[in-house]
Amino acid sequence: xxxxxxxxxxxxxxxxxxxxxxxxxxxxxxxxxxxxxxxxxxxxxxxxxxxxxxxxxxxxxxxxxxxxxxxxxxxxxxxxxxxxxxxxxxxxxxxxxxxxxxxxxxxxxxxxxxxxxxxxxxxxxxxxxxxxxxxxxxxxxxxxxxxxxxxxxxxxxxxxxxxxxxxxxxxxxxxxxxxxxxxxxxxxxxxxxxxxxxxxxxxxxxxxxxxxxxxxxxxxxxxxxxxxxxxxxxxxxxxxxxxxxxxxxxxxxxxxxxxxxxxxxxxxxxxxxxxxxxxxxxxxxxxxxxxxxxxxxxxxxxxxxxxxxxxxxxxxxxxxxxxxxxxxxxxxxxxxxxxxxxxxxxxxxxxxxxxxxxxxxxxxxxxxxxxxxx
Numbered sequence: 001x002x003x004x005x006x007x008x009x010x011x012x013x014x015x016x017x018x019x020x021x022x023x024x025x026x027x028x029x030x031x032x033x034x035x036x037x038x039x040x041x042x043x044x045x046x047x048x049x050x051x052x053x054x055x056x057x058x059x060x061x062x063x064x065x066x067x068x069x070x071x072x073x074x075x076x077x078x079x080x081x082x083x084x085x086x087x088x089x090x091x092x093x094x095x096x097x098x099x100x101x102x103x104x105x106x107x108x109x110x111x112x113x114x115x116x117x118x119x120x121x122x123x124x125x126x127x128x129x130x131x132x133x134x135x136x137x138x139x140x141x142x143x144x145x146x147x148x149x150x151x152x153x154x155x156x157x158x159x160x161x162x163x164x165x166x167x168x169x170x171x172x173x174x175x176x177x178x179x180x181x182x183x184x185x186x187x188x189x190x191x192x193x194x195x196x197x198x199x200x201x202x203x204x205x206x207x208x209x210x211x212x213x214x215x216x217x218x219x220x221x222x223x224x225x226x227x228x229x230x231x232x233x234x235x236x237x238x239x240x241x242x243x244x245x246x247x248x249x250x251x252x253x254x255x256x257x258x259x260x261x262x263x264x265x266x267x268x269x270x271x272x273x274x275x276x277x278x279x280x281x282x283x284x285x286x287x288x289x290x291x292x293x294x295x296x297x298x299x300x301x302x303x304x305x306x307x308x309x310x311x312x313x314x315x316x317x318x319x320x321x322x323x324x325x326x327x328x329x330x331x332x333x334x335x336x337x338x339x340x341x342x343x344x345x346x347x348x349x350x351x352x353x354x355x356x357x358x359x360x361x362x363x364x365x366x367x368x369x370x371x372x373x374x
Contacts, residue, residue, distance in 0.1 A: 022321030044086025059371030072117025113184030179247025
């Protein structure tokens with residue numbers, strides 16, 4: 001992209017993080033046990049220090065915690081985002097304090113490409129709904145087609161980026177979190193062009209939105225690339241102005257090799273950590289060819305039904321970081337155990353969901369052994 005549109009700022013990459021062995025894990029409070037976005041307060045009774053101690057016993061040296069979970073609610077006393085109901089004190093800072101005491105780097109989390117709280121509080125012209133049929137787990141048996149704020153895609157307008165960056169700034173000022181993951185750092189679009197996207201087109205493309213209302217596929221890819229770049233520049237500037245030492249970590253997620261949306265993109269060259277959430281490790285060589293000298297690529301081994309954590313043996317831990325995320329039992333606010341999953345076999349969970357849970361438990365056990373032995 002033309003640097004006259006997005007001037008390059010003075011970055012502060014951390015060369016040391018590209019050299020360390022990263023063994024990361026997340027107790028994923030984004031979702032409930034039915035694969036729906038967690039309702040605000042579902043995990044509000046969690047013990048922040050107990051979760052960190054679980055991570056320590058697991059053998060991880062990085063905990064991916066939460067600044068704001070997918071539902072848009074904060075895990076610290078935010079003045080920008082709504083605070084998770086039931087939260088006592090500064091949950092995230094308590095995790096940072098406990099983590100640092102145990103030698104664990106604590107990273108926060110934001111979701112950029114989707115935010116149910118934002119969608120519910122803004123006009124339909126500002127967000128796409130995602131057809132939840134087939135992706136909402138056991139809850140999706142009968143879904144009426146309507147605007148679904150729980151599953152949305154957000155265009156990266158300046159209005160939304162103002163809000164997102166204010167949330168980032170707030171978290172960096174009120175906690176000592178070591179950095180944060182930004183999930184869904186990509187642009188998706190529904191079947192219709194939103195008014196907000198049409199208004200954004202001349203800002204980024206330096207030309208009017210096509211009168212036919214149907215840009216070419218090549219133009220649409222470039223439009224998405226520029227949205228991502230503008231968002232990346234805004235986030236980096238926020239970090240540099242607030243706490244330059246904070247690490248930035250993104251998950252796009254990637255869906256194919258040689259994706260024109262990402263080939264040569266500056267985000268891949270400038271971000272500190274880059275996650276491949278997919279079980280497809282064949283993406284790694286392509287990503288390695290597109291990153292900068294200080295970027296560390298992490299491979300995810302747990303969280304999807306088709307992950308196989310045993311594949312960690314095929315990768316060089318000095319070259320790639322390791323990561324996994326796990327479903328959470330709402331009763332304990334900790335990962336499910338095999339016994340707890342078994343107790344639900346004849347209860348409210350469908351077999352497909354139970355199989356997913358069993359895969360999670362199996363992959364966690366393999367990843368735990370890897371973290372404790374490597």
